[in-house]
Amino acid sequence: MKAYQLWAVGLLTLNALLFIPESKDYHLPASTPDSTRFTYTTLASGFDEPMQMAILPDFNVIVAERKGALKLYNVKEKKLSTMAHLNVFSGIEDGLLGVAIDPNFEANHWIYLYYGLGGDKNVSELARFVYQNGVLDMSSKKVLLEVPTQRTYCCHSAGYLTFDTKGLLYLSIGDNTNAEEIEGHNPTDERPGRTLSDGQATSANTNDLRGKIIRIKPEADGSYSIPDGNLFAKDGSEGRPEIYVMGCRNPFRVSVDPKTGFVYWGDVGPDTEVPASEGKLSYDEINQARKPGFFGYPYFLGANEAFPKYDFATKKEGPGQDPAAPVNLSPNNTGLKKLPPAQPAYIWYGKGPSKRWPEVGTGGASAMAGPVYYSDLYPNAPYKLPDYYNGKLLIYDWIRKWMMAVTMDQQGNFVSMERFLPQLQVVAPMDMQIAKDGAIYILAYGTNWFAKNTDSGIIRVEYSEGNRRPMAVATISKTVGAAPLKVSLSAAQSSDFDPGDQLRYEWSIGKEKIRGKEISYSFTKPGVHDVLLTVTDSHGAEGTTTTQVRVGNEPPQVAIKSRSNQSFYWDNGSFDYQVIISDKEDKPISKERTSVHFDYLPFGKDLASVLSTGKGEDVKYLQTRKLYETLNCKACHTLETKSIGPALKEVAKKYATQKNAQTLLADKIIAGGSGTWGSYPMPPHPDLSREQSLEITEYILSLNTEHRTLPLTGSLSLNKHVVGKGKEGAYVLMARYKDGGTKMMEPLDASMHVVLRNPQVEMEDYSEGNVSVAIATANTGYVSYITNIRNGKYTAFDDIDLTGIQAVKVRWREHGAGGTISVHLNSVDGPEVGSVSLPAGQLKDPKGEWHESDIIFKPTSSKQKLYFVFKNPGSNQPLFDVDRVTFVPAR
Known part of the structure; x- marks a missing residue:
């Protein structure tokens, strides 16, 4: 679940005019709502890879975990339990992926699951079960659909389930194509024996359900019918009639606008080396389907930017396709050769800064689409959102951890986006839904990939105009350890935004209830213990949060020590x-x-x-x-x-x-x-x-x-x-230890790693900064660099080990008034370790000559955050351009 993209350019204004029409038939309230009126509660935590949730009419919540468990959160008892465990194939990114309840659930008690079927049969199943009173009736299983898959290569399973207001069921299915061996291009490997590396066999194949969003109508007998208006004819003569959207890579989260019927989804992008209008053609996308269609992959990304036709046998590139008339001529295609016209993405962004949508930030990405909110659909809901959010689409990013509210005009065209609930730090948001009482439910995956995380959970967000619930935040000094385990529990970070409220704090551990803002507690019994914190204000409003403490085994400790530099490698070096x-x-x-x-x-x-x-x-x-x-x-x-x-x-x-x-x-x-x-x-x-x-x-x-x-x-x-060949590689030293466990608790492991990368660091890869980035194009000689460098601006790089570093070699060129590059530790005004003065000069040619200058460092050791600060107090003009820096060891 990743997507690496780079930088930003050129035909931005033209594309903005073409694909983001301006509209004046909308209006916004004068100001954004008071963010303090949103309060949130962690209902349950400690999930093992939660993938999707279903909110029941009684506000109990079912959560599907990837390895096969169905968890039930009971809102009255405030407890999490396992209601069923399915036999699933959970290799690669597969497993139990989707859960949804029938629109008529209160009458028929049907829930739908999508999962990789366990065993030797390589299929994923869409199945219906009867769920009632906390019990999933396994004998009631009705298989609506089987999707043949390959289980040889990673990745992309998708698997989200949702219904529209007409009772039609939507299922997103990933392209299930080898995402690793693409040689910096798109997966279109047509060589014999390489079918599993050819997305033309799935995403662009009208006779295959992978790389699609399908739309069906479940029937009472456990079968399904094809609704009117899908992409292909009901008789299957053109392609699978279930298909609503095709040309997807990993359509991970899906929502349907309850009024317009528009379908929204996030599509997680590839990692390519193909130059594009914004860095490299590796965009993540938010897509909008106003009607059925082909959305481009594996031939196009973003605003229909075409991948070159790459021949994996000869390693040569040819021209890309025409998005108005794409064709699938792959020998692995079993469907139509002439495809529908490719539709552009609604929002797209790469790894680097986006000029269209600067709010999305930088870095790795996994774009996801949430619901479209309408105030009148929640007429008497106690926690309904303010009218300010009426008609807005909520989107979020799993890796970047932000949530956005997207404003649209009456036609559904993009107008603007803004941060939504920025004060809520969700660790890897995985699902977002709105309950019938107006509260927003967010499912957090947690910190570590493919693991059970204590910071995963169900988060409930409420908006209130009157007395606000307090926000309960529990801090525990230690969440795993040997028995007896003495821990400190603190509610000090809990808060209430209503002036004058006096807060009371109560901790529930098993049958014990202990009052106090900060307490100490000794767990003497091995096992997994739920800890519930309830914070109550002067008016009786409560905020709660839960976490877990695992007792019975002390985790091992692993450390790696070295006298060598722990950030970089050099030719003919040692560690x-x-x-x-x-x-x-x-x-x-x-x-x-x-x-x-x-x-x-x-x-x-x-x-x-x-x-x-x-x-x-x-x-x-x-x-x-x-x-x-x-x-x-x-x-x-x-x-x-x-x-x-x-x-x-x-x-x-x-x-x-x-x-x-x-x-x-x-x-x-x-x-x-x-x-x-x-x-x-x-x-x-x-x-x-x-x-x-x-x-x-x-x-x-x-x-x-x-x-x-x-x-x-x-x-x-x-x-x-290979000396002088490529800068992308890294050496990895990894040490692990798995202890023997105890009679009452499973073994625990611990690890530590050291990553040594090439000492040449591109300046545009900074982790923090306020400069502009010029991307690599023919006009720049295919060099990307930082520009618009003025007095006081800076770039910063995390965790740079300066042990044994003598200097840094800067590649720069004249482009203005000149000035100084000063290197500081841990902040822009931290201790200076070196500097260099660069002369003034005018840039006559964007491909102009680059120079190299050394910044000699004062002897420094250990890892630091390194700030490159650009100075010329006497000028408010640009100073120079900088391409990269190379760290030089002492000899």
């Missing part, structure tokens, strides 16, 4: 390290549960999969492990223990010293066999390529930790990058 592990229960530390791995990643900026894995393998095998987990091998082989077949670690140990082990095992995986470990036969895998089979066997052999893990202390040679 010394010492891993230090401690654990309260484990005496001594187990070597078998310790892993230290080091490798070079060609695309070091994408470390999400490295940092989310908890299995302790070499970092270079992460993608191979994902491939392995999609196969039926895991039905017979587990990582640690014997099942029908031997544990993978036992296989690795058995073949550790055999010279031809990789070839022997690769042949056996493809051909099948029996007799080595018992009589049960291993099935063949004829569809697996020789290359894939060799990758899998190399991964399995790597699990012999005695053979593969590095020692706790050592020195590593930094010689795997």
Whole structure:
């Protein structure tokens, strides 16, 4: 779930005129509502990858967790319980993805689920169940639809469910296409045997449901019918009649305007190296479908900017397609060749600053669409939003963590956007819905990917004109540890915006109720304990929040120490390290549960999969492990223990010293066999390529930790990058330890990593700053740089280790009055470590000559936030342009 994009340019004004029509048939209230009148409550927390929620008529909430659990939050009891657990395939990004209740739920008690079906059948199911009184009747299951999928490559499953006001059910389905091996382009690999890497077989294929938003009418008998007005004819002669929208990559969250019927969704963009009008053609999109249509992928993004036709065999680019008349000529296409005209995105943005929509910020992105709000649909709702938000679309971003209110004119054209609830810091918002009482419910995924997070949860937001509920905020000194676990609990961050209110604080832990703003509590019983804080004001209004404390095992501690620089690598360098592990229960530390791995990643900026894995393998095998987990091998082989077949670690140990082990095992995986470990036969895998089979066997052999893990202390040679070739790679040293657990609590693991990147840092990649960015185009000589640099402006970079750094080499050129670049620690006016003066001069050619100057550093160690501050107090004109800086080690 990621999208990396870059910078901003050129034909912005033209595109704005073409795709963002100005309208005067709308009006806004004089001022925005008082943000303090929004109060929020965390109803439940501690979810394991929550994906979607369904708000029941009684305000109980059902939450679908990706690994298969359906959780129920009981609003009266203020408790979270597991109501069912489905057998799902949860590899890659698949799993239990969607949940929705029938519009006539109070009469029929139907709920709909979308999930990857567990087992060997590679399909995802849309199924209906009867839910009543906290029980999901598994025998009531009716499968409406099966979607064939591939489980070899990551990614994009989508899986959101929603109904419109006519009772039609919408389901978003991801393109289910290899997103990793695209060579900096779009996934259109037409070579033999590469069907799974060709989005033309899914998103652009009219006979495939993947990369689509489908629209159907569920029928009482558990079947469905095709409503009028879908994209293709009901007889299926042109394509699947269920399709409403096609040409999507990962249409992750969907909403339907209750009045206009317009469909909105966020589409998570690719990571490409294709130049575009705003950086690279890697946009995330918010889309609006006023009618059925083709929305471009994998041929177009944003305002129908075309990808070049890339030949994966010859590595040559050709011209892109015409959005007015796109064609799908791929040998992997089973549908129409002539596609409907491509529709442009409604809102789109890349990794860098957006000139159209500067409010969206910068960095990685995952765009999502929430509901459109109408005041008159909530006539007597106690918590309805102010009329200011009438007709506005709510959107949000999972990675950037913002929420926006989008103002539209009466035709649905974009007018403006503004931050919505900026004071509410939601950690990875995953779903947003409005309840019948006007309250907004937000589902937070939490900090860590593919993990159970204590900061995940259901958040309820209320707006009140009268007395406002207090906002309950609980701070706990420690949420996991050995028994007895003594913790400090504080409600000091709780607040009430009504003057004069006196607040009372009550903590509920099990059956105990303890009053006090700050208390200490000792958990003596191992297990998972719910902690409920209730804050009550002078008028009896309550605010609540819940969290969990896990007792019974102290987490291990892992640290990496080094005398070397821990930010950068240099040619022919080395990195010394010492891993230090401690654990309260484990005496001594187990070597078998310790892993230290080091490798070079060609695309070091994408470390999400490295940092989310908890299995302790070499970092270079992460993608191979994902491939392995999609196969039926895991039905017979587990990582640690014997099942029908031997544990993978036992296989690795058995073949550790055999010279031809990789070839022997690769042949056996493809051909099948029996007799080595018992009589049960291993099935063949004829569809697996020789290359894939060799990758899998190399991964399995790597699990012999005695053979593969590095020692706790050592020195590593930094010689795997190609000198002078590319700046995207990174070395990763990762140390992990998994403790032995206790009788009452599962094992816990801890890890630490060091990432060493290329010392050349592009200035436009700053984490904080107030300069402008010129993107790489033919007019700039394909160089991107920062510009409009004036006195007092700055750029900042996080966590730069200055150990052993002698200087930084600045690539700059004349473009104005000249001045000084001064480098400071931790703030614009922090300690100065070096500076350089640059002369004045006029820029005559945008491709003009660049110069290099050194800033000599004072000896400094440890990681710092580095500020490059630009100064010329005597001028209010631009000073110069800066392309990049390169950190130079002491010799």
